[in-house]
Amino acid sequence: MRGIARLPKKTGEVFKLSRMEHYSVKDISRELNISEKAVEYHITRSLKSMRFHLKDYLLPPLIALLA
Secondary structure (H helix, E strand, O other): OHHHHOOOHHHHHHHHHHHHOOOOHHHHHHHHOOOHHHHHHHHHHHHHHHHHHHHHHHHHHHHHHHO
16 A cells, blocks of 8 residues: 555546546546546556565565475
8 A cells, every 4th residue: 555655646546446446447437537648548557666665575475485
């Protein structure tokens, strides 16, 4: 949840609706009154940010499994 808290407000809202509430892009667009392209942008931005913040947690266990 800390990774989500670090996201800009709108990006965090879109991420939560998309990944936690399972809203479609169209539904998020209507709910937040933004374009579908903007929703896609925020989803992409949030996933990149989450991957960046999670890499430190995921890489060491993965290396240990492969050793």
